[in-house]
Amino acid sequence: MASGRHTVPPLAVSIGEPAGIGPEIVIAAWLSRARLSLPSLYVLGDPALLSARAERLGLRLPIAETSPDDATRHFPDALPVVPLENRLEDTPGLPSAANAAGTIEAIRRGAEDAMAGLAAALVTCPIAKKPLYDAGFSFPGHTEYLGALAEEATGGDAFPVMMLAGPDLRTVPVTVHQALAGVPAALDKELIVKVGAILARDLETRFGIAAPRIAVAGLNPHAGEGGAMGREDIDVIAPAIAALRDQGIDAFGPLPADTMFHTAARGNYDAALCMYHDQALIPVKTLAFDDTVNVTLGLPFIRTSPDHGTAFDIAGKGIARPDSLIAAIRLAHALALRVRSS
Ligand SMILES: NC(=O)C1=CN([C@@H]2O[C@H](COP(=O)(O)OP(=O)(O)OC[C@H]3O[C@@H](n4cnc5c(N)ncnc54)[C@H](O)[C@@H]3O)[C@@H](O)[C@H]2O)C=CC1
Numbered sequence: 001m002a003s004g005r006h007t008v009p010p011l012a013v014s015i016g017e018p019a020g021i022g023p024e025i026v027i028a029a030w031l032s033r034a035r036l037s038l039p040s041l042y043v044l045g046d047p048a049l050l051s052a053r054a055e056r057l058g059l060r061l062p063i064a065e066t067s068p069d070d071a072t073r074h075f076p077d078a079l080p081v082v083p084l085e086n087r088l089e090d091t092p093g094l095p096s097a098a099n100a101a102g103t104i105e106a107i108r109r110g111a112e113d114a115m116a117g118l119a120a121a122l123v124t125c126p127i128a129k130k131p132l133y134d135a136g137f138s139f140p141g142h143t144e145y146l147g148a149l150a151e152e153a154t155g156g157d158a159f160p161v162m163m164l165a166g167p168d169l170r171t172v173p174v175t176v177h178q179a180l181a182g183v184p185a186a187l188d189k190e191l192i193v194k195v196g197a198i199l200a201r202d203l204e205t206r207f208g209i210a211a212p213r214i215a216v217a218g219l220n221p222h223a224g225e226g227g228a229m230g231r232e233d234i235d236v237i238a239p240a241i242a243a244l245r246d247q248g249i250d251a252f253g254p255l256p257a258d259t260m261f262h263t264a265a266r267g268n269y270d271a272a273l274c275m276y277h278d279q280a281l282i283p284v285k286t287l288a289f290d291d292t293v294n295v296t297l298g299l300p301f302i303r304t305s306p307d308h309g310t311a312f313d314i315a316g317k318g319i320a321r322p323d324s325l326i327a328a329i330r331l332a333h334a335l336a337l338r339v340r341s342s
């Protein structure tokens with residue numbers, strides 16, 4: 001591995017839900033490190049879990065139990081693992097609230113390492129929300145938890161924004177882990193403006209896009225059909241777009257969501273600001289499930305994640321594709337390099 005690649009600290013990778021595919025896609029990514037020239041990383045996890053999963057899959061996996069500042073030295077020859085205080089059991093396909101403490105510890109320590117500069121960025125493997133909720137975890141997902149950790153560390157406000165970034169499409173849901181029935185009430189002008197402004201700023205500062213163009217989706221069919229199919233597009237979304245434009249942001253819409261994602265339409269914008277989770281995630285995952293990355297904007301550190309979930313149905317079978325995790329690793333490294341050089 002070329003030593004010149006390591007101009008930033010290693011990436012911290014949180015192990016995610018132990019009963020999901022996280023452990024095996026991390027192992028697969030590390031096994032492809034030389035072929036793909038992957039940047040240095042370390043895993044926050046339980047070495048015994050990773051060894052057990054590798055053995056289950058018939059893979060030879062040298063592991064180096066290490067610390068963040070020594071991970072890069074080990075990376076070429078062994079998977080660097082920074083052990084957690086909590087143990088994690090290898091029970092593929094069978095999530096258990098007993099693993100929740102370790103799963104949460106890995107995320108928290110990865111965020112702390114990223115904020116302390118020990119890690120260039122945090123890459124999170126997927127978590128299943130339900131076993132964490134059952135163990136008392138009070139955040140809807142990583143995005144909201146990382147916002148709270150950032151506030152705790154900085155003492156200031158953090159407003160995390162979820163972005164799904166694929167090769168040909170970036171989308172941002174304004175409302176995120178929100179039941180569909182509650183979306184219209186949750187949408188207001190201030191929220192849309194806040195998310196849109198963070199999106200514009202981070203596209204510029206983190207992704208190097210000068211004057212980003214932001215297409216804003218409507219909520220209702222045909223963006224409300226002039227108010228005949230719902231009024232949120234006129235009463236809430238259009239005024240938010242006007243406010244974003246007043247801030248000098250090139251936002252436009254509201255656009256009918258069913259026709260804004262086809263090939264030609266996608267050429268008109270750098271990101272689509274969507275009103276709810278599935279409106280944003282369906283198009284980008286459908287276009288490029290293997291290559292799309294979940295990026296959290298608005299944090300004082302870089303966080304990326306694969307676009308997929310824990311895939312319990314295939315965990316432990318050795319058929320999970322590591323591509324989206326590898327894309328998340330590459331993007332985290334690229335963003336870290338950009339931030340350092342700017
Ligand atoms: N970043 C995160 O932490 C995320 C977590 N989740 C969580 O994951 C859990 C399961 O969610 P689902 O909706 O079932 O989505 P999922 O992405 O886990 O699985 C959907 C389908 O895609 C397949 N799949 C997913 N990743 C794959 C890979 N790398 N290689 C091959 N096939 C793959 C699965 O086998 C399944 O058939 C939920 O609890 C959800 O909350 C979902 C999305 C993101």
Ligand SMILES: NCC(=O)COP(=O)(O)O
Pocket residue numbers: 127140141142143144281294305
């Ligand atoms: N569907 C996306 C998702 O659930 C990921 O959420 P997060 O855990 O990254 O906040």
